[in-house]
Amino acid sequence: MDINSHTGTPDFELDEPLAPKRTRFEEFWRLFKQNKLAILGLVFFILFFLTALLGLVLTSGTDPFFDPALVRLQEKLRPPLARPNLASLQAAEIPTLGFYLFGTDDLGRDVFARMLQGAWVSLTVGFVAVGIALAIGIFMGGIAGFYGQRHIRIYQLAVIVLFFSGALLLVAGRVYAGLALFACTAGCILLSIQLKKSVRGKIKPAWARFWYFNTLSIDTVVMRFVDIMLCFPSFFLILTVVALLPASIYNIMIVIGMTSWMGATRFVRAEFLSLREQDFVAAARALGLSNFRIIFRHMMPNAVAPVLVSATIGIASAILTEAGLSFLGFGVPPPHATWGNILSDGKRFIFDAPWLTFVPGIAILIVVLSFNLFGEGLRDVLNPKLRERN
Amino acid sequence: MISFIGRSAVQKVVTLFFVSIVSFLIIHLAPGEPSQVDPLNPKFTPEMVERFRAAFHLDDPLYMQYLYFYRDLFSGKTISWKDNQPVLEKIWERFLNSLPLFIVGTILTWTISFPVGIRSAIFRGGFYDRSATFFSYLLISIPGFFFAYILIILVVNQFHVPVIGMETFGIGDTGWLNRAMDRVWHLLLPSLLGATAGIAVLSRYVRSQMLEVEGQDYVRTAKAKGLKPDQVHYKHALRNALLPFVTMFGLILPGLIGGSVIIESIFAWPGMGRMAYEAILARDYPVILTINFVSAVLVLIGTFISDLLYLVVDPRIRL
Numbered sequence: 001m002d003i004n005s006h007t008g009t010p011d012f013e014l015d016e017p018l019a020p021k022r023t024r025f026e027e028f029w030r031l032f033k034q035n036k037l038a039i040l041g042l043v044f045f046i047l048f049f050l051t052a053l054l055g056l057v058l059t060s061g062t063d064p065f066f067d068p069a070l071v072r073l074q075e076k077l078r079p080p081l082a083r084p085n086l087a088s089l090q091a092a093e094i095p096t097l098g099f100y101l102f103g104t105d106d107l108g109r110d111v112f113a114r115m116l117q118g119a120w121v122s123l124t125v126g127f128v129a130v131g132i133a134l135a136i137g138i139f140m141g142g143i144a145g146f147y148g149q150r151h152i153r154i155y156q157l158a159v160i161v162l163f164f165s166g167a168l169l170l171v172a173g174r175v176y177a178g179l180a181l182f183a184c185t186a187g188c189i190l191l192s193i194q195l196k197k198s199v200r201g202k203i204k205p206a207w208a209r210f211w212y213f214n215t216l217s218i219d220t221v222v223m224r225f226v227d228i229m230l231c232f233p234s235f236f237l238i239l240t241v242v243a244l245l246p247a248s249i250y251n252i253m254i255v256i257g258m259t260s261w262m263g264a265t266r267f268v269r270a271e272f273l274s275l276r277e278q279d280f281v282a283a284a285r286a287l288g289l290s291n292f293r294i295i296f297r298h299m300m301p302n303a304v305a306p307v308l309v310s311a312t313i314g315i316a317s318a319i320l321t322e323a324g325l326s327f328l329g330f331g332v333p334p335p336h337a338t339w340g341n342i343l344s345d346g347k348r349f350i351f352d353a354p355w356l357t358f359v360p361g362i363a364i365l366i367v368v369l370s371f372n373l374f375g376e377g378l379r380d381v382l383n384p385k386l387r388e389r390n
Numbered sequence: 391m392i393s394f395i396g397r398s399a400v401q402k403v404v405t406l407f408f409v410s411i412v413s414f415l416i417i418h419l420a421p422g423e424p425s426q427v428d429p430l431n432p433k434f435t436p437e438m439v440e441r442f443r444a445a446f447h448l449d450d451p452l453y454m455q456y457l458y459f460y461r462d463l464f465s466g467k468t469i470s471w472k473d474n475q476p477v478l479e480k481i482w483e484r485f486l487n488s489l490p491l492f493i494v495g496t497i498l499t500w501t502i503s504f505p506v507g508i509r510s511a512i513f514r515g516g517f518y519d520r521s522a523t524f525f526s527y528l529l530i531s532i533p534g535f536f537f538a539y540i541l542i543i544l545v546v547n548q549f550h551v552p553v554i555g556m557e558t559f560g561i562g563d564t565g566w567l568n569r570a571m572d573r574v575w576h577l578l579l580p581s582l583l584g585a586t587a588g589i590a591v592l593s594r595y596v597r598s599q600m601l602e603v604e605g606q607d608y609v610r611t612a613k614a615k616g617l618k619p620d621q622v623h624y625k626h627a628l629r630n631a632l633l634p635f636v637t638m639f640g641l642i643l644p645g646l647i648g649g650s651v652i653i654e655s656i657f658a659w660p661g662m663g664r665m666a667y668e669a670i671l672a673r674d675y676p677v678i679l680t681i682n683f684v685s686a687v688l689v690l691i692g693t694f695i696s697d698l699l700y701l702v703v704d705p706r707i708r709l
Contacts, residue, residue: 037524224405231409231686233644236666239651240678241416243670320533324652327535328667343536347656350539351546361536369531376527 031381038377044370052123055116066096068117068337072108077353079103080111103355105345111359114337118360121338122367125253125322126315132257134311137264138300140222144265145272146295148219153212155192159185223269226262234259238321242330249332252325256318263310271303305382312375316368323364339364391701398697402690409686414456417675446471463680472674480665481680485646487556488654488661492646494581499588506589507596512623514601522593529590534583538656541579551575555658580657584650596631603631636703640696644689 022030032038058065074088080103084094095110102111166181238255245251275281276299284294325331326340334341339360346356443449447458462468468477510519545553552558558572603609604627612626613619654663662681669677 037527224401224408227405228408228412231405231689232413232682233685235651236681236685237416239667240670244417244673316531320531323533324535327533327652328655343533343539347535347539350543354543357536357539361533361539364533364536365528365531368533369527372527372531 028381032377035377035380037373038380041370041373041375041377044366045374048119048367048370049123051116052119055118056120059113059117064113066110066113066116068109068113069335070109070113072104075100075104075108076106077104077349078108079353080355080359102359103353105342105356106349106353111342111356114342115339115359115363117336118338118340118342119363121249121332121336122319122322122364125249125256126319126371128253129256129260129318129322130311130314132254133261133314134264134307136258137261138268138307140226140261141265141268142272142295142300144219144222145269146276146291146299148222148269148273149217151214151217152221153214154210155188155212157215159188159192162188219269222265226265229259229262232259235321235324239325239328239330242325247331247333252322252331256321260314260318263314264307267306267310268303271306272299275299275302306379309375309379309382312371312378316371316375319364319368319371394701395698398694402694406683406686406690410460410683411456413679413682413686414452414459417678418452418455459676459679462676463683468676468680470669470674470677472669472672472677477676477680480677481662481684484660484662484665487659488663489646490577491581491584491659491661494577495584495588496642496645498582498585499592502585503589503593504596507593508600508623508628510593511597511600511604519597522597526590526594529586532586534586534650535652535656537586538579538583538653541583542656545579553579553657556660576657580653580659583653596635599631599634600627603627606630633703637696637700640692640694640699643692643695644685646688 059068070093072084072089072093075084078084078100080101081099082103083099086094095112097112100110100112102115105111105114162181162185166178166185168178169181170178238259241255242252245255281294281298284298289298322331322338323340323343326338327344329341329344331340332338343357343360343364346353346360350357447455450458459468466476466478469475470477470480506522510522513519542553545551553576556573556576557569558576604623606627609622609627612622617626651663651667653659654661655667658664665677666681668674669681
């Protein structure tokens with residue numbers, strides 16, 4: 001009826017879609033709004049983000065607004081909201097707020113300032129570690145899902161093995177042996193190129209067929225590697241590596257990232273396996289698009305939903321892991337505060353100064369909880385199968 | 391079936407081999423050496439370091455060290471670098487300490503999470519369901535060490551019982567009942583803490599599994615023909631919802647050796663986790679590698695058992 005009324009336009013032109021037009025984001029937001037807990041998570045997440053940014057600005061520099069490292073031994077273990085004893089403090093030592101919002105620790109440092117400083121550590125560890133994990137996971141999962149059915153040929157295997165053992169020997173200090181292996185690698189590559197030219201179209205001799213012999217498929221290699229990584233007890237592995245490496249926040253981020261990419265790999269691979277059989281990918285391929293474009297422009301946006309959810313929850317667990325490591329005394333070297341080491345320092349005073357335990361503990365709890373709730377909300381919205389029918 | 395077992399076993403052995411290589415490389419390529427642990431110790435003379443390096447093959451190339459290590463491991467002769475004790479005996483001793491924690495924790499996990507999950511699935515969307523959901527998120531998100539201190543403060547202030555360690559120091563010989571109660575009190579908190587995350591995750595999983603089954607046609611049929619709700623929920627739905635959990639029995643196996651580092655060090659519990667932590671601090675490579683290897687074996691056996699159980703309980707799966 002609607003179409004008939006537009007007599008001026010030709011029949012084959014639909015000038016207005018009949019369904020109400022909503023962008024993807026509007027649709028997403030409409031569904032997301034229904035989940036109160038997820039909204040709460042999002043709000044806390046934004047608050048945490050702003051706090052961490054503000055904390056970085058206010059506590060760093062030579063003359064910070066809140067000084068987290070200022071020791072006032074005469075003011076130690078003051079409870080939250082306590083007013084400083086102005087008679088015993090010099091002008092520079094008076095807390096900026098005029099009172100100790102979260103109390104002071106056993107060295108008389110302002111816990112509020114230390115919490116502000118620690119927020120940035122938690123935030124960056126969470127995001128960078130998960131970023132690393134996602135980068136590795138998407139790359140490996142993408143390879144396994146898209147190129148998984150291809151096989152690694154003998155010559156490719158030879159090149160890889162020779163190259164890496166050469167690199168290992170170089171690292172171990174055997175320069176000549178390493179260079180010899182590199183030469184072998186180059187020889188293999190040249191031989192393969194030459195072979196490709198000379199036997200094109202002809203029947204290959206036996207040794208050339210061996211040269212091109214299929215070994216394992218790429219999918220097998222990647223997924224077995226995932227299995228191997230899943231065999232390690234993850235917190236123990238992280239602890240081992242962090243203990244062996246010099247203490248630094250970057251090492252922790254890298255190690256957490258390198259040990260938590262397996263989930264993302266599995267998700268991306270599973271999505272890719274189903275997506276590559278779908279019509280729009282066949283159409284893209286028929287149009288002659290490059291594999292690179294098909295993967296990143298057409299398949300990745302469709303595969304990213306479950307990865308996003310696991311990433312949000314991954315941030316939560318990375319923050320927990322970092323707090324656990326700081327609690328055990330690994331991680332960021334001491335004068336710098338993290339929520340984990342504030343709690344760890346406070347554990348000797350749990351009965352006398354419980355705020356040293358409760359303030360960082362509740363902060364970690366709220367942040368991790370907000371990430372988890374937000375992630376679960378995302379999962380509900382992004383997965384149409386889980387939606388309640390109404 | 392036989393071919394599945396054979397293939398699976400071969401695959402697991404290959405995986406284990408690579409795990410052993412990777413863990414060996416991680417430990418040995420990281421900077422720092424065990425012979426440099428204590429350079430300021432006056433007893434640690436260069437001759438000592440020399441003897442130490444020779445005794446533990448530290449001057450050999452890496453692949454020889456690898457072969458030596460795993461030869462010793464399989465013949466049971468691995469000794470700790472720290473105190474020259476046989477590693478396997480040390481692990482066994484600590485394992486026996488961790489075992490009660492594991493058993494009580496597992497029992498708590500499985501007995502609490504099932505009723506909670508089933509109930510919230512049956513009353514989906516109700517007050518009970520929503521509060522159970524919120525509490526399970528809370529338990530997943532709470533840092534273990536923070537929760538431990540909350541519980542310590544609570545228990546010590548309310549009940550005036552000591553909770554640190556495996557038993558009260560110097561309890562000596564006061565009657566067996568006292569000693570048993572003492573042990574129970576010491577056991578309760580760490581195992582409860584070990585179980586919290588498990589309870590939260592498992593109850594969510596039970597709930598979603600139960601919801602999925604409750605939406606099936608045969609459950610609607612059972613309701614439609616007028617069966618009592620209890621019979622529908624517990625006989626028709628629950629039995630089918632339980633299927634995936636049978637396989638999870640295999641997956642709890644790795645927990646045997648994984649004893650939590652953080653919880654055991656808070657409660658000064660001399661278990662596996664603490665030993666691993668001490669070994670890492672002392673760079674006691676044989677202990678670290680052995681724990682890693684044993685836990686990888688347990689993970690592989692666990693997945694193998696769970697695959698087999700799946701095969702046995704689910705007639706739809708044929709290999």
